[in-house]
Amino acid sequence: MHTIDNKSQEKAVPQSEDREEAVRAGSEGEMGRKPGYSKDGLNKGAWTPLEDKMLMDYLKIHGEGKWSNIVRETGLKRCGKSCRLRWMNYLRPNIKRGNFSDDEEDLIIRLHKLLGNRWSLIAGRLPGRTDNEIKNYWHTTIAKKAQHRQLLGQPKVDRKHIASGSQKRAASNLKNQSTIESQCTTGMVAATTTLQENTAQDHQDGIAMPKSTNSDLQHDMPKTYENESSSKGSQNGAASNFKNQSTIESQCTIGVVAATPTLQENTAQDHQDGIAMEKSTSSNLQYHIPKTNENESSSKGLASGEDDNSSNIMMDYDYMEDFSRILDSDFTRFSDIHDIMSTGQHSNNTIEVNGDHHGVSINGCKSRETAEFPGKLLESDHWSSNKCVQADQGFDFMSLLSFLDSTDDEWTADALGTQIL
DNA sequence: AAAATGATCAACCGCCCTTAG
DNA sequence: TCTAAGGGCGGTTGATCATTT
Numbered sequence: 001m002h003t004i005d006n007k008s009q010e011k012a013v014p015q016s017e018d019r020e021e022a023v024r025a026g027s028e029g030e031m032g033r034k035p036g037y038s039k040d041g042l043n044k045g046a047w048t049p050l051e052d053k054m055l056m057d058y059l060k061i062h063g064e065g066k067w068s069n070i071v072r073e074t075g076l077k078r079c080g081k082s083c084r085l086r087w088m089n090y091l092r093p094n095i096k097r098g099n100f101s102d103d104e105e106d107l108i109i110r111l112h113k114l115l116g117n118r119w120s121l122i123a124g125r126l127p128g129r130t131d132n133e134i135k136n137y138w139h140t141t142i143a144k145k146a147q148h149r150q151l152l153g154q155p156k157v158d159r160k161h162i163a164s165g166s167q168k169r170a171a172s173n174l175k176n177q178s179t180i181e182s183q184c185t186t187g188m189v190a191a192t193t194t195l196q197e198n199t200a201q202d203h204q205d206g207i208a209m210p211k212s213t214n215s216d217l218q219h220d221m222p223k224t225y226e227n228e229s230s231s232k233g234s235q236n237g238a239a240s241n242f243k244n245q246s247t248i249e250s251q252c253t254i255g256v257v258a259a260t261p262t263l264q265e266n267t268a269q270d271h272q273d274g275i276a277m278e279k280s281t282s283s284n285l286q287y288h289i290p291k292t293n294e295n296e297s298s299s300k301g302l303a304s305g306e307d308d309n310s311s312n313i314m315m316d317y318d319y320m321e322d323f324s325r326i327l328d329s330d331f332t333r334f335s336d337i338h339d340i341m342s343t344g345q346h347s348n349n350t351i352e353v354n355g356d357h358h359g360v361s362i363n364g365c366k367s368r369e370t371a372e373f374p375g376k377l378l379e380s381d382h383w384s385s386n387k388c389v390q391a392d393q394g395f396d397f398m399s400l401l402s403f404l405d406s407t408d409d410e411w412t413a414d415a416l417g418t419q420i421l
Numbered sequence: 422a423a424a425a426t427g428a429t430c431a432a433c434c435g436c437c438c439t440t441a442g
Numbered sequence: 443t444c445t446a447a448g449g450g451c452g453g454t455t456g457a458t459c460a461t462t463t
Contacts (some may be wrong), residue, residue, distance in 0.1 A: 046431070046457090068448065084449070085432070120451060131451075136430050139453095426462070433455075440448085 043077045047086050051076060055083055056091055089130045096128025100137055108134055109142065 043051070054076045062069070064087065067080030076083070089095075100108070104126055111122045119131035119138075126134065 044433075066448085080448075081434095081450090082432075088450095089431075117452065132431075135452075140429060424463085426460100428460075429458085431455105431457095434453085436451090436453100438448105438450085440446100442445090442447100 041077060042071070042079050042082075044082075047078075047090075051078065052086065052091060055086060059087060059091075085132075089132050094128050095130065100129075100141075104129070105137075105142070108138065112138065 054074050055070065055078075058070050058074050058076075062073075064084075067084045069080075070076055070083045071078060071080060078086075107126060108122060111125055115121050117135075119135040123129050123131040123134050
């Protein structure tokens with residue numbers, strides 16, 4: 001299990017009497033990057049305790065936002081972005097440090113399957129966890145487990161193909177094994193969507209890992225030095241709303257997305273088992289979803305001309321808006337829904353979630369009679385039509401609930417039509 | 422004991438969107 | 443309408459520690 005040691009904390013940075021000196025000099029012997037200096041004289045690299053204090057003192061008074069003002073008003077030699085990052089990832093109150101619990105890991109896997117590499121969105125569902133932490137965790141621990149499974153007998157991933165979409169990525173993959181694995185897990189999406197010749201089995205690796213048993217949670221302070229940072233200041237949880245359509249389109253890439261594709265060059269039978277993994281060896285899986293804006297390029301920071309395979313698949317915005325609301329909702333509420341549903345107290349087919357009416361129907365439309373997520377969804381006429389799912393088709397919260405509530409096997413095998421070793 | 426390799430994770434980079442002027 | 447600045451986010455890097463050879 002993922003562990004966070006205290007080694008770096010033991011290498012505490014000695015406090016300097018000279019404020020400016022400390023800020024300039026940064027820390028010595030810290031884990032991670034050594035401080036550097038940008039052209040404009042701003043510090044780079046690891047933060048020092050003094051820098052943190054300056055940042056927190058400012059935020060205590062002024063709150064978040066206006067990051068660039070911090071530089072001007074405090075003399076802190078950090079760019080606004082760096083300040084924001086430091087705050088969001090380490091100094092913010094209620095940051096949970098330490099091992100990921102089994103539940104957290106499970107949820108990460110499930111949400112990643114739903115959302116892809118939408119780390120901030122995933123982080124929004126794990127209180128106290130940052131997108132960066134989850135991202136690192138995924139790229140290291142979870143991907144490693146996936147690799148372990150692979151060694152147990154899964155077919156080797158053809159990394160050439162996985163990386164073929166981007167030479168940039170390919171070069172990176174050669175350097176870093178964890179990155180390779182991360183591409184594998186991301187590639188899971190690609191297999192369901194594009195021309196890539198990966199086998200679906202390759203992509204399964206990203207989601208069906210043996211569970212760890214260690215779940216001791218720690219609450220450590222930021223790692224770069226001894227526990228001295230306070231937990232004061234404003235609180236601002238990760239905003240999980242999908243803010244723009246292009247991002248949605250390019251980044252919503254997985255399982256659930258497959259529920260809304262325009263099926264191309266595949267028979268309806270392909271949809272019968274979710275993402276039709278049993279056809280994986282044919283490597284011709286192409287589930288294209290019509291872009292709502294064809295001119296929209298990927299928002300994932302790809303260089304122009306790069307193939308972003310995952311961007312070939314997307315969700316209808318309206319649908320995603322509903323989906324987003326689900327994810328922004330307190331999951332405990334879904335338990336309530338579940339109770340209500342199971343006791344038949346949903347006569348008007350509407351469930352209130354976080355103030356809005358969702359669930360059994362949206363906009364007064366009846367939901368599907370049965371819909372187990374995601375496989376059954378794909379069998380529905382709604383989902384297999386050559387159209388994006390319309391918002392007024394409603395979203396079955398029970399489906400999501402059961403999806404998130406399903407067992408590993410359901411997730412990793414049944415839902416994808418594959419078998420787990 | 423030393424070198425090589427792998428793992429970890431804080432921080433940076435660059436793209437994109439939003440918004441103010 | 444255009445432009446620049448601010449901010450958010452995912453991808454990636456690289457320093458350090460741990461483990462293996």
